[in-house]
Amino acid sequence: MSFQAVVFYILSAILIFAGFRVVTAKNPVHAALYLVLAFFTASGHWLLLQAEFLAIALVLVYVGAVMVLFLFVVMMLDINVEKLREGFWRHFPQAATVALIMMAEIVLILSSPEAHLSDVKPAAAAAVAGEISNVKVLGRQLYTTYLLAFEAAAVILLVAMVAAIGITIRQRKDSKYVDPGVQVRVQSKDRVRVVKMAATKRQDDDVSDSNEQQA
Amino acid sequence: MELLQSLLGSEAGMAVWTLLKILAIVAPLMIGVAYLTLAERKVIGYMQIRIGPNRVGPKGLLQPLADGVKLLMKEIILPTKSSKGLFLLAPVLSIMPALAAWAVIPFNDTMVLANINASLLYIMAITSMGVYGVIVAGWAGNSKYSFLGALRSSAQIVSYELAMGFALVGVLMVSSSLNLVDIVNQQGQGIAGGSIFSWNWLPLFPLFIVYLVSGVAETNRAPFDVAEGESEIVAGFHVEYSGMAFAIFFLAEYANMILVAALTSIMFLGGWLSPFPASWGALGASGIVWLLVKMSAVLFCFLWFRATFPRYRYDQIMRLGWKVFIPVTLVSILVLGLWMLSPLSLWK
Numbered sequence: 001m002s003f004q005a006v007v008f009y010i011l012s013a014i015l016i017f018a019g020f021r022v023v024t025a026k027n028p029v030h031a032a033l034y035l036v037l038a039f040f041t042a043s044g045h046w047l048l049l050q051a052e053f054l055a056i057a058l059v060l061v062y063v064g065a066v067m068v069l070f071l072f073v074v075m076m077l078d079i080n081v082e083k084l085r086e087g088f089w090r091h092f093p094q095a096a097t098v099a100l101i102m103m104a105e106i107v108l109i110l111s112s113p114e115a116h117l118s119d120v121k122p123a124a125a126a127a128v129a130g131e132i133s134n135v136k137v138l139g140r141q142l143y144t145t146y147l148l149a150f151e152a153a154a155v156i157l158l159v160a161m162v163a164a165i166g167i168t169i170r171q172r173k174d175s176k177y178v179d180p181g182v183q184v185r186v187q188s189k190d191r192v193r194v195v196k197m198a199a200t201k202r203q204d205d206d207v208s209d210s211n212e213q214q215a
Numbered sequence: 216m217e218l219l220q221s222l223l224g225s226e227a228g229m230a231v232w233t234l235l236k237i238l239a240i241v242a243p244l245m246i247g248v249a250y251l252t253l254a255e256r257k258v259i260g261y262m263q264i265r266i267g268p269n270r271v272g273p274k275g276l277l278q279p280l281a282d283g284v285k286l287l288m289k290e291i292i293l294p295t296k297s298s299k300g301l302f303l304l305a306p307v308l309s310i311m312p313a314l315a316a317w318a319v320i321p322f323n324d325t326m327v328l329a330n331i332n333a334s335l336l337y338i339m340a341i342t343s344m345g346v347y348g349v350i351v352a353g354w355a356g357n358s359k360y361s362f363l364g365a366l367r368s369s370a371q372i373v374s375y376e377l378a379m380g381f382a383l384v385g386v387l388m389v390s391s392s393l394n395l396v397d398i399v400n401q402q403g404q405g406i407a408g409g410s411i412f413s414w415n416w417l418p419l420f421p422l423f424i425v426y427l428v429s430g431v432a433e434t435n436r437a438p439f440d441v442a443e444g445e446s447e448i449v450a451g452f453h454v455e456y457s458g459m460a461f462a463i464f465f466l467a468e469y470a471n472m473i474l475v476a477a478l479t480s481i482m483f484l485g486g487w488l489s490p491f492p493a494s495w496g497a498l499g500a501s502g503i504v505w506l507l508v509k510m511s512a513v514l515f516c517f518l519w520f521r522a523t524f525p526r527y528r529y530d531q532i533m534r535l536g537w538k539v540f541i542p543v544t545l546v547s548i549l550v551l552g553l554w555m556l557s558p559l560s561l562w563k
Contacts, residue, residue, distance in 0.1 A: 003226075029354060033301070036347070056336040064343025068350065068373055072366065075354050133332040135393060180531065 008048055015041040028074045036067050053135045236328055240317050248469040249279035255518050262522040289458035294357055297455070301355035306456070306463035309348025313470035316341045320477055321396045322503045323487045335393040338478065339380060342433070345471065346372045349435075349452050352464070356455030364451025367441050367529060374536040375432040381544035382426040385419050385551050386482045389562045399486035401562075403501075410492060414485035418561055421547045423483045425540050427513070430475035432532070434468060436517055438524035439532055472517055473510065480509035 018038040025031040039062045046055035142150050253268065253275065260267025268275040293299055319334035321327035331337065346369050353365020387393060390401040402414045416423045432439040441451075453464045480486060487506045493499040527535070555562055 027298075030301075033351070052331070052333050053336065056333055056340045059340040060336065060343055064340060064346075064376070065373060068346055068369055071350055072369055075350075075362070076366075135333055135336075180534065
């Protein structure tokens, strides 16, 4: 067995274990962290296929950004695990049916001769043939052949982002926000008032004596 | 390497050779981390008209060793009701990215552990994982203070990563490569004849400043250290850690500082290129010394910031990241793109 095959089986074992634990872990934070492990291991698989751009993008986007925010939310929610598990066996048949249908679809796609998956060359082979890197090949494809789809995806993401901001933005009346520009421009004479007063003199010694007696 | 391969066979020899190279990077890095802590205390001490540590060894030079031994001897306390596995995993998650990123850092034309084509992307991906150490540490300790520190820190790191990434897009555009060696070599050419004025810091000045400040924010250093604001939330995400577990967070923070200094030097300050003209003999020759000098200068700025600026308020940090840095970088990239297409372009 070659070195790559050994790595492939080790990574696959970790990936399956992590995927299984995402579903079965009792604590939602643990489940989210197992999902991070699953993403990381999947990127290892892509590295084995010499698709280094996709592998690094998976880590950068999903592990570095999406899952951090996801974990952020999961930690702050007070999730009642018992309540979530109540209807498990009642809903199991429907869920199993959906899972089986999805599985069958994936198997059909991957095994059908029309998909030509068996004669697709690895991206690395194409890259080596032309002596250019994986990243350049992908970039060229994205900005020439698939430009329209790429830009459509970008516009959809932009609209989603604007919508998300639009939903959450609201003016709070109790906000104590101060414009930092105003804060920076402030001068000492706006805040401090120097009051000139004539020095007062003690009238006579009797005052202090009477004070002492009162004390 | 030939000797090792003849002794152990080709594959095992290669593995041992790579391990030796890793050791040659990590060991000086750890010594650098130890002495950076001393430098920080000394520099800030002198800035505040104090002397700093001067009792252990000549002029206090053995202080880091004493600190290390002290931390090693301390007991590691596991808080009750903490998530034990995650609690112990968090320091590892924190130091792993700080060390793994060094795999692609070039020290000169040929001295690099892995000269891969996508090294810039690799750096961004690996450093983006550092936040897990902070979040997991904050959550697993089962303490309100550490949890608050973790939430602050994760929001801050994710925000500043965007600005940092955009700043690197500018570097990527002018060097038309993701390879760090090519990025440095590109800075040695150009209209100013490869002198100090053709390095990226001058033509990409806004991006350089954004990168440097985001680097300070990414490493949770003052004035962006709300994650461990000791006056508000005691010590932030690592409040429950003691002994060596705490020391590992400490090492990770300083290793990250050195990493950011190295990246700034490579991306914007010409890496191992000499600031002097080549006709100056030894001073004009490029070499690893220049990279170390530039890294030290950037690290000195880190310490200087800490001694100078008061801590930012949390909403000010977020405003700076999202409303100042990201628009600045977006406009800079647009202007840069137009500049590169115009006849005045420096990068033909």
